[in-house]
Structures are given as structure tokens and as C-alpha cells.
Amino acid sequence: MTNQAELLAFDVATLAGKLRHKEISPVELTAAYLERTERLDAKLRCYITVTADDARAAAQRAEREILAGNWRGPFHGIPIALKDLCSTKGIRTTGGSKILAEHVPDFDSTVWARLAAAGAILLGKLNLHEFAAGVTNSNPHWGVCRNPYNLERIPGGSSGGSAVAIVARLAAATIGTDTGGSIRIPAAFCGCVGMKQTWSRVSRYGVLPLADSLDHAGPITRSVIDAALMLQVIAGHDPDDATSSHEPVPDYVAACGREIKGMRVGVIRELRTDLSDAVAASFDAALAKLRELGADLSEVSLPAIDHVPAVVTTITFAEAAEYHQPWIRTRADDYGRDVRRALEAGMLMPAVHYIRAQRARAVMLAQAQSALERCSVLVAPTAAIPAPRIYIGANALMPNGDPVDMVAAILRFTAPFNVTGQPALALPTGLAPDGLPLSMQIIGRPFDEPTVLQVAAAYEAARGALAPPAI
């Protein structure tokens, strides 16, 4: 007999075995998640919409199918949730905005369609920074989302609700999106796994865009193997997304069990500067752990990283402003102040700047690929600081009350790999002395998600799980 706390602590890989062998029921599992969400979400504000009745009905269907011997795979009967940027047929999809507060799509995003076909149960839609255009998740329309390890700290964003739901055990797995770091930043600040796979590997059809040429939808999960399991379901060409890749989808799960002895790992020099003491110490310890596992570490340099803030901001603001053009002209007052400013700047971004920024992407990818000729993966901290303090508005605060330089402290670390489109996975490296999670990124060659997952799984197994937060 499994008690509720144990049930909610299991990752998808563990739950899948228990569901398949009928040791637990999707109905009991879904009820446990819904009960905990009802109890805790007023404090955490990670859900915008809870689809409790639909979830219970889907759990009953999954139970009948599994009992009849028709187990569909590892996501059959697994309660998940989606960032509220992913369209869901008949269920409102707000983008975390006032503008789309009543928007009910008549079609499913491909990521949700594939997870639903795999038997996943939708618990609801998750809070985010308005229209994914920021990293605090202090949402003026749907509530300030809070970090489960310290309720006065931001969870990070823009997929803050997706990471909070994982760590607070309000969903077994979630989908986030990442344009400049929006999967990896909240995964880092909340202490879970966030994977941004190669651009084009996963369909973006039905996911409200921030900046099409930088956007990714991907897994936020409790463990590395869960990220592999989820990616296995959602990866692959989609005729509804012309930019989605035709590359064959490899076996991501099999990669997770392989050792990394002798593997060459590059440590990115430009991303080891200006780190907080806690991040520096934790990252050094992570490197030592990789060495213990037999990895061969060396320093690599990607000097073009210095240009990333200008490139990513120019592309993001310009593409976002084009998408929001009808609303910014007619409903400007319905945007939060920070998002409105970004869109206004994007409207006036010269086309020559935009094209110049797009051209620079190949230069940056070429540098990264040169480094990856000598190494199998690259590593760097996911952010220079642990989660900063909540400050209602665009920004967040350092412990001493100073505003955080979001670019220098956070986006500098994550956005380079949106610019290059490479796969990058964030995973916990430990807790700071003040109890906040710390994180490292593992970055791979385009479409080499298996090696990224291999290194992440080996490190995760050696380090062990983070102590869960006391909420």
C-alpha cells in the first residue's frame, strides 16, 4: 500500500511501472494531485486553470484501459500540466494575459495532442510570465507565482508555474517553453530538471509564440529520465509546423543508463565569471563530481557570448512586437508595464538590426560547434545567482534589496543556446547555504540530445536527489 506522500514523490519513470502493473490506479493518483493542488495552490499560485472534472474522467478512462490490458506506454495514466501558452481544445488558454483571459481554442497544440494520445491526464494550465515575455513570473493578471523553497523568492520564468508544480508535487510532469531560458531558469531556481531540446526537434504548433525563431516547447520534470520519457513522446516532425525537423527521433531513454567514463566535457570560460559564492562553489563541486565519474574536463572559449544580449533582445522584441501588433495598438493598457515596454521597443526595432542579429546566430553556432569537435558536451552554471526576491513588477531583488541585472545574472547563461538552437538541459547541483536550489546546464551538439541526457543522468545518479522543500 502506497501512502499519498510517497505517491506524489514518485517520478514518471517509477509511476509508469506501478501503473502498468496495476500496483496503483490513475484514479487514486489523479485524486492525490488534485487534493494537494486544492490545498497548496492558493499559496503558490502555479495554476491558472485546474481541469479537475476532465482529469477525473480521463483517469477513469485510463484505469479501464489499463485494467483491460491496453497500456499505451509510460505516460498512460500520468497526471501532467501544461504552461498556459499551449493551446488546448475547449479549455481556456490565456498566455498568462488579460488580453486572452477568455480565449478558448478549438484545437490542441501538438505537444498536448501527442501527450494525450500517449494517455497523459491533464490536471490544468500553469501560470507564466505574461505572454512568456519575462523571467520573474510575478504575473499582474493571474497572481504572483512563488518559489516552493522560499515563498519570498521568484520561481523564475517564464515557465515558473511549470517548475513550481513539479517541485511542490502538484503535477508529475509539465511542459514549459523557452525563448531565452524560460524552461531552464525556473528549473534552476526551483530545483528540478528542465530540457530545451534542439530548435525544431519539437513542434511549436498551437503554442502561442513569443519569438518564433527562438521558441521551444519542452519538458520540466522531477528527474532526467522523465525528461527523456517526455521528449520521446513529443519529439518528431509535425506537418502542422513547417519548421519542425524530419531528423529521426532516437531512443532518449536508453541514453540515460550509459556511463560517461572518458567523455570529454568542455567548461565554458565566459560563463564562469561574476558568479555568486554559492553558485561558484556548487558548480565547482559539480565539475569535481563529473571528474569522479571519469569525465575528461577542459576549458573552452565562446567569445561571441558577449554579443548574445543584443542579439536575443533584438530578435525577441521584434518578433514579439509583430505578433502582438493588433493588440498593442488597441489594448495597450491591458498589458503589464514590463511586457508593454518590450513590445513598444520591438515595434520600433529597425529591420536592419533584426537581420544583423539573425546573421550573427551562425557565427555563434560555429564557435560552439568548434568547441564541440573536441568535446561531447559543454557545461556552465544555469544562472549566476540563486532565486532573487520577489518585487512586484518587471524586476526582482538581490538579498540586499538592489535590483537584479537580469541579463548579467540570468539571461547571459541561458540565451546563448536559444541563439544557437542547441540542446541544453538544466539540473540541480545542490542547495545554497540559505536553502535555495542551484543548477548546472549541459549543452550538446544539435540533435544530440542523447549525449546531453546521458551526462545529466550520470551526474544526477551520482549526486542524489535534492531535499524537497517544506511548504
Next chain:
Amino acid sequence: MRINPESVKALAREVFEYELTDDAAASVARILGAMTNGLRQLEVAGGSQPPFGYPTLEAEARRLRQRASQ
């Protein structure tokens, strides 16, 4: 044209019929100024192709035609 609050206000009005507040114009001018300075240093990118591929253009056109015929 210099990038300052007055020039960005005028541009927004002329191109988009959009009125920026004084506060917004100051903020937008700061952002555009920073981007312009940052991108000036990217001369190195001049010889590379922007990542807009013909296969994507063709696939998107095919998808739109299929949708129109449904």
C-alpha cells in the same frame, strides 16, 4: 535621426499611429540605443547568411494550401 524620446515618439506616431507616453518613450529610446550599440559590434556577422531556409518556406506554403483546400 538621433535615438531620443522625441524621435521614438515621432516614429511610433508616423508608422503605427501609436502614442507613446513620455515615460515609455524614454524607456524605449534607452533600449533601442543599447541595441544599436550592441549590434554595431557585430560586423563579423556581415558575411553569414540569415537562418531563413527555403525548405521551410516551401513546407509552410504547402501547409497553407492544404488548409485552404480543406
